[in-house]
Amino acid sequence: MIIDKFKPAPQISFTKILDKKENNFAFIDSQNVNLSINGLGWEIDWKKLRIYLEDKYDVTKAYIFIGYKSGNESLYTFLQSAGYICIFKPTLELPDGKVKGNVAAELVLHAMIELNNFDKAVITSGDGDFYCLAEYLLSKGKLKKILAPNQARYSSLLNKLSTPENNVLDFISNLREKIEYIKTENEKGSPRDRTL
Secondary structure, eight states, X not given: OOOOOOOOOOOXXXXXXXXXXXXXXXXXXXXXXXXXXXXXXXXXXXXXXXXXXXXXXXXXXXXXXXXXXXTOHHHHHHHHHTTEEEEEEEOEEOTTSOEEOOOHHHHHHHHHHTGGGOSOEEEEOOOGGGHHHHHHHHHTTOEEEEEESOTTSSOGGGGGTOOTTTOOEEEGGGGHHHHBOOOOGGGTTOGXXXXX
């Protein structure tokens, strides 16, 4: 039998296949990241970090967990304008004047509340408090990356989760050229100058 007419196969758009992005969420411990990077002698450009998270890890929502301190409203507005969703923790002022606002419980709780809304999570902290969250997400195939701030100083618990096969651990300290904040003369007194 000879077929003189045939229908061409449907066209497959490889561009669409390659462009399919994941719907990943970042959960950022702002104090851990900020203090760790400042300890290395530089500052993060939070706008550049947000763009990096989107480009590198397909982060569609970036939750930043931060202690709320009256008077820092311009900082919070700045972070929101840079693309972060701010989750606030009430803070306590200690007798020595230091402000305390540990966000670990809020970060873990929020990650679990959002569990069915993201493909994978990027946990941005070097704190061992997040080991159980990272372990659980990894066991469910929902952990994209642990992005610890300082390669020289982070919880050794996190090493237990990263293997050559899954390579879930990476470091912000290796990204200085991409995300360092460079202050310009016209930025004096900007919301950026407030500490996280």
